[in-house]
Amino acid sequence: xxxxxxxxxxxxxxxxxxxxxxxxxxxxxxxxxxxxxxxxxxxxx
Amino acid sequence: xxxxxxxxxxxxxxxxxxxxxxxxxxxxxxxxxxxxxxxxxxxxxxxxxxxxxxxxxxxxxxxxxxxxxxxxxxxxxxxxxxxxxxxxxxxxxxxxxxxxxxxxxxxxxxxxxxxxxxxxxxxxxxxxxxxxxxxxxxxxxxxxxxxxxxxxxxxxxxxxxxxxxxxxxxxxxxxxxxxxxxxxxxxxxxxxxxxxxxxxxxxxxxxxxxxxxxxxxxxxxxxxxxxxxxxxxxxxxxxxxxxxxxxxxxxxxxxxxxxxxxxxxxxxxxxxxxxxxxxxxxxxxxxxxxxxxxxxxxxxxxxxxxxxxxxxxxxxxxxxxxxxxxxxxxxxxxxxxxxxxxxxxxxxxxxxxxxxxxxxxxxxxxxxxxxxxxxxx
Numbered sequence: 001x002x003x004x005x006x007x008x009x010x011x012x013x014x015x016x017x018x019x020x021x022x023x024x025x026x027x028x029x030x031x032x033x034x035x036x037x038x039x040x041x042x043x044x045x
Numbered sequence: 046x047x048x049x050x051x052x053x054x055x056x057x058x059x060x061x062x063x064x065x066x067x068x069x070x071x072x073x074x075x076x077x078x079x080x081x082x083x084x085x086x087x088x089x090x091x092x093x094x095x096x097x098x099x100x101x102x103x104x105x106x107x108x109x110x111x112x113x114x115x116x117x118x119x120x121x122x123x124x125x126x127x128x129x130x131x132x133x134x135x136x137x138x139x140x141x142x143x144x145x146x147x148x149x150x151x152x153x154x155x156x157x158x159x160x161x162x163x164x165x166x167x168x169x170x171x172x173x174x175x176x177x178x179x180x181x182x183x184x185x186x187x188x189x190x191x192x193x194x195x196x197x198x199x200x201x202x203x204x205x206x207x208x209x210x211x212x213x214x215x216x217x218x219x220x221x222x223x224x225x226x227x228x229x230x231x232x233x234x235x236x237x238x239x240x241x242x243x244x245x246x247x248x249x250x251x252x253x254x255x256x257x258x259x260x261x262x263x264x265x266x267x268x269x270x271x272x273x274x275x276x277x278x279x280x281x282x283x284x285x286x287x288x289x290x291x292x293x294x295x296x297x298x299x300x301x302x303x304x305x306x307x308x309x310x311x312x313x314x315x316x317x318x319x320x321x322x323x324x325x326x327x328x329x330x331x332x333x334x335x336x337x338x339x340x341x342x343x344x345x346x347x348x349x350x351x352x353x354x355x356x357x358x359x360x361x362x363x364x365x366x367x368x369x370x371x372x373x374x375x376x377x378x379x380x381x382x383x384x385x386x387x388x389x390x391x392x393x394x395x396x397x398x399x400x401x402x403x404x405x406x407x408x409x410x411x412x413x414x415x416x417x418x419x420x421x422x
Contacts (some may be wrong), residue, residue: 035230
């Protein structure tokens, strides 16, 4: 994705966008981390 | 707190040690902390893994006859796996409380891989410490993949700090967590489930189909997410391990599906079950059935996983038979049509086969199949 971004915009903007993208994903992960996945919690066995 | 989060937290200080200590001491903390982690989370797992790995190493590296040593090691490891798996499924206890050691399915298959490669004399000269690091590698010990010994030792000896790779590892962990939490837990488990519950009375077939899709997609997303985290963590420690998934829902046929789904397990079965049985029986169909039965009961020793394995074996055999027919050759002139049809048929077959393992009993599975196949109103 980063390579794609650097083709259409300056590297500095691409870096900022990637940083925001990671922040957004981190937010989503923490936002929905409370939901139990049922039987898949046993994957470790 | 889930085991995955505990593993991630434990890995943070370990990463500093694994890169900042003098080179020859870098791998000790990973192996030792894995043992400490297992000791805290599941002491039985630590005892079983340590004992079986030491016995296996001793037998394989000191016994004169490689054939006898390999047979003893494979029988020993398989017996331990079978006893604990059977104990968890059937009503008997070999310990005071019923236990299933953490990650036993994965590290048993790693030990058998090590034994078979020793027999083939394909392993490089190595120390017991390298073997111990391989089995006690925290990122893969609980959730796979069944990584191979040779590339692991190669990376262990040649690993160098690379900031680009390190950031790729972090990115991979993040994508894995998104798959587990956002796509698997939120969208599939919570949202799709809500939709199915609300419309269950009015749209019976559609909601049943969506429930089956939910199970199949969730199994993929959760497992692929855990594998992404394991691959990402391994990259952070400087190891490149085998990929476990390659867009399995885009498989064009069932044989292609098994080259894309749980790749480390299917490769293991091909290498250590299919080829040996093929050389004994000279019959590819029977070897496929035996391989898929092993692959099925690796997940759980039960009738439903046995049937699931046999069903996939039959499908692979039918596919190979179809490949040599005139109809297949005729349709090969229209690759787009053939590929699109192939993807749709394969995905729906996989979903239907997952009905066998998604329900608690076979009668529930057959009820669901009857609804899906319009045999029940």
